[in-house]
Amino acid sequence: MAPCADFAALRASPADVRVVASDGSNIAAHSSVLAAASPVMEQMILGARRGWDAGCAVVCVLGAPSDAVAAFLRFLYCRPGPRGMTAAGEEEWAEGAVGEHGAALLALAHAYRVPWLKRRAEAAVAARLTAERAVDALKLAALCDAPRLRLACARLAGKDLGAVERSEGWRFAARHDAALQGELLQLLHDAVQRKKRWERERASQHVYRQLSDAMAILDRIFAAGGAGAGEVCAAEASPCEVDGVRRGLEQLMRHFAACGGRARKPAACPRCRRALQLLRLHASVCEDRAGAGEPCRVPLCSNLKAKMQEEGVDKTWKLLVKKVTRARVMSALASREVPEVVKKSWAKYSSRRAARFR
Template sequence: MCEGPRAFCGGADDVAGHDVDVVTTGGRRKIPAHSSVLASASPVLASIIERRMQKDRESGKTGRAVVRIRGVTDDAAAAFVRLLYAGRCGGEGQAVEESEDMEKHAMQALVLAHAYQVPWLKRCCEGAIGARLTADSVVDVLQLAALCDAPRLHLRCTRLLAKEFKAVERTEAWRFLQENDPWQELDILQRLHDADLRRRRWRRKRAEQRVYVELSEAMDCLAHICTEGCTEVGPAGRAPAASPCSRYATCRGLQLLIRHFSQCHRKSCARCQRMWQLLRLHSALCDRPDQCNTPLCTRFKTKEQERVAAKAGDDDDKWVLLVKKVKAASVFSSLASRSSRCPPPPSAEHKCGISLRRLG
């Protein structure tokens, strides 16, 4: 039975001029093709065709060269040849991924593309298989991706495993893997564990960065309240502003905290301790203590210098690290929109207290 790739490359003249017969497994099918198309698509096929033609010339044989494609079904081999013609005729990319041959024979085409070194077809097969991944097929596809050195497909399989692992555990493929290849099961579980650790570290860093940004915003509001005043609290001899500022939630929380701090006389008050920490953090960040209107700024600055001198320049301190992080967050927040990075919480007073407690 003979058939040609005329559907992709233009007609009977191309098929009539073929000089290669692609023979499938067991010699049951012959597919007419052109050596120029196969050789330009695959260096492996080019080498095979060259050796066959050289051998035929030495033996005096005439006729078409024979290229055998084994290990896949006859239909998959024919689809592979048609896909090579589709790429030669400008059909690479999305059109090939959505073709009927790719839908039916994507896995076997991936094996052949890897074996015959056709990188563009390999990428198309990865995309087509990845788009149809399910919990039932992901284990088999993951093993195929590892055998065919397909990193994009391997990554998509790993992501689906992490997302739907409970569903994958109930599949027949996973049970077969557990019974017959425990090392592969261990490798998959280890990869999922490492991915979970990376995801947790990323979330923890994001949460820490959010805390530093919140504290940076609180420092800006504290300087604003002590310099210009806002609604209820303002510097001595100056009336507070009548209209609230753009950071009303944070300013409102700080004003309530300042009013409580000025009236409370308990030594073990948690709210007062938060205010002391905020004032100390402000003094560590303030670069103009002589002109600063924030209460106790100069006093905290002097005590901090004495503490650093007593430690002989030892910077291994959680407080020093906190100051550095908040200062960096202040720089970054000035370069980007604050609202796009993290929306303000409803209570700034509660926010500032939790932030300082989380960081020690």
């Protein structure tokens, strides 16, 4: 049995553990390094030393090719710091090793409880995932409790289910592992549901943002000087993206001022009803500025506030006001100037993250 890797030279003290791989290969290593890196290894070494051959403990690392076991042990020897591998050339070697033995390293790191290596191997396997390997990777993710890899499999299957269905892994799962196939289909179903929910949420957010913009434009229209809707057109020109909304609001307010429907019966004219709803919404979100020195110039604002205070509002209206207020705050946060130091730090983080998944 010839040794397939030599770690004896990496430490001053002589090697005192023999690691045996599935094919019978021997790897001489140091018990202190292995025990410090993995609690499972520590227990195995203690167990081996209690046996009859206490001189040089023998630890069997089975279920993975000897090259992968050697790479696993080397990772334990050159445990990285917060900025990656410290020695020159080690980072390059580590990238190559996780690329070549990613799945075996993930399984070994999970079995021997080496969390930092597990995270790295999981990211490497997820980054190199193909449709051909998706089903195998899903099985590996389930066995090794690797949620990020599981998610990557679901995303890949969601993008190209046809290619996954043509893979050997899928055909094998169909014949022998219906539960695995069912899990993948469930993941796809969840992903579709999540996407639909997200789209619904996005559409409703868009409506709340539009309402929030409409409230801001309404403020600007009437802040120009006159309380009457007839003076709306004289207001200062707005940016082109809000021009359409502004014109629509101006027309609506002009109609509201001229139409007799609201005087006779509020619900008689649909356009007046819509205008009244917008003014009511304005009065609801305008409450924060009630104590400000200058009175609000939007028509009926104080009347509608008093009416709502007196009669109360229902839960649906309260929810609408809350969401429009939140949309206004969020758009104000999104449009504020980001400090230079935050921009630099974000750019640094993004480039590091991109390099890790390259």
